[in-house]
Amino acid sequence: KNQVEQSPQSLIILEGKNCTLQCNYTVSPFSNLRWYKQDTGRGPVSLTIMTFSENTKSNGRYTATLDADTKQSSLHITASQLSDSASYICVVSAPRTGDMRFGAGTRLTVKP
């Protein structure tokens, strides 16, 4: 069983709408959790990175939240744009080893 589970697998929304992507993890302990955006045919781009002591981190229209007690994170996208169409990947890193566990990603499609 993957230690990082993302939901939904895919999502289609209309331009201008908000959406929330979920990430549940079992990696413990962990040192930080990151959200990446990956456009088709390109490498991932970092959106946010949070340590276990942080609850929220924003990057423009992207806001990530973290609940270390329930081992859940979410990525909220506000006022979606067509360029938000991409895969969003949640990554959890273990302390000391820095071992990274990746979620399978959520494929977001924003339609006009």
Place this chain on the structure above:
Amino acid sequence: KAGVTQTPRYLIKTRGQQVTLSCSPISGHRSVSWYQQTPGQGLQFLFEYFSETQRNKGNFPGRFSGRQFSNSRSEMNVSTLELGDSALYLCASGFSGDSYNEQFFGPGTRLTVL
């Protein structure tokens, strides 16, 4: 400042052959990590190098190896290629080697094994 570059961008090999992929990190970055991405398995961590030393290693067979040079450029080698090695291989660089290291990914090398 130039981003992470990877060469070649595309590669076609046959089973049993070996392949070497190259990654040039962003100037000043000393940490280089390699990842394999496939539709079925998603992104998987291969290994990380910092100042020419392998710091972390993922769960891949010994056919996968790498090294880092004094100028921080890194190479990854896969020997005795298998069909299942077909994937996008991504390289990422960062300033430091700690786990909070901000990583910047390259465009990847698309490897196809026939």
